[in-house]
Amino acid sequence: ETGVTQTPRHLVMGMTNKKSLKCEQHLGHNAMYWYKQSAKKPLELMFVYSLEERVENNSVPSRFSPECPNSSHLFLHLHTLQPEDSALYLCASSQGRVSSLNTEAFFGQGTRLTVV
Amino acid sequence: AQKVTQAQTEISVVEKEDVTLDCVYETRDTTYYLFWYKQPPSGELVFLIRRNSFDEQNEISGRYSWNFQKSTSSFNFTITASQVVDSAVYFCALKKSSGDKLTFGTGTRLAVRP
Numbered sequence: 001e002t003g004v005t006q007t008p009r010h011l012v013m014g015m016t017n018k019k020s021l022k023c024e025q026h027l028g029h030n031a032m033y034w035y036k037q038s039a040k041k042p043l044e045l046m047f048v049y050s051l052e053e054r055v056e057n058n059s060v061p062s063r064f065s066p067e068c069p070n071s072s073h074l075f076l077h078l079h080t081l082q083p084e085d086s087a088l089y090l091c092a093s094s095q096g097r098v099s100s101l102n103t104e105a106f107f108g109q110g111t112r113l114t115v116v
Numbered sequence: 117a118q119k120v121t122q123a124q125t126e127i128s129v130v131e132k133e134d135v136t137l138d139c140v141y142e143t144r145d146t147t148y149y150l151f152w153y154k155q156p157p158s159g160e161l162v163f164l165i166r167r168n169s170f171d172e173q174n175e176i177s178g179r180y181s182w183n184f185q186k187s188t189s190s191f192n193f194t195i196t197a198s199q200v201v202d203s204a205v206y207f208c209a210l211k212k213s214s215g216d217k218l219t220f221g222t223g224t225r226l227a228v229r230p
Binding site: 004031033040041042043044045048055056058088090092104105106107108109110112 | 120153158159160161162163166207209215216217218219220221222223
């Protein structure tokens with residue numbers, strides 16, 4: 001089991017559905033991140049949470065809604081997505097924010113999302 | 117604006133060959149950080165190295181070595197005596213001195229054949 005666990009590993013959803021991606025970290029970290037990895041495009045940082053507060057939102061559409069109920073869990077709530085939102089969504093965590101550069105981010109295996 | 121270019125989309129080598137993955141970056145910052153990550157088929161990104169812009173000393177870790185050249189804005193990664201387990205997508209990334217955002221390249225898919 002990796003330190004960062006994402007469920008589900010695969011998700012197919014319709015454009016009118018509402019679903020949630022879950023991330024759990026078992027490393028005692030206090031910062032968590034959502035990244036989007038689209039085919040043939042660089043990884044894009046979506047959200048940063050530090051001590052359960054959202055500290056960064058990189059112009060992500062409102063159809064993506066993150067939630068961090070505690071330092072171990074991070075959710076990404078999805079609603080009315082578009083086919084172009086199909087991608088691998090990666091969660092990561094770190095002890096302290098990556099901006100401090102005293103730490104690295106540890107990534108989960110991702111959720112492969114397909115929007116039909 | 118920052119940008120990372122990994123011009124090699126895919127590389128295929130035979131086991132035991134040496135292979136170099138190229139990374140060229142653009143930034144206006146004088147202080148920045150460069151990273152390499154490995155993404156095996158299982159999907160997670162595995163941190164390999166972090167290097168700050170003031171440290172141009174090359175680094176070697178086992179079969180891995182990194183060549184940072186500020187003059188050409190490159191941070192190339194060499195795997196010596198490649199193995200099948202090295203097969204993965206490798207990402208180069210750049211970070212400003214402040215903030216959490218890593219700017220990633222599009223990755224290089226390395227296939228090592230037995």
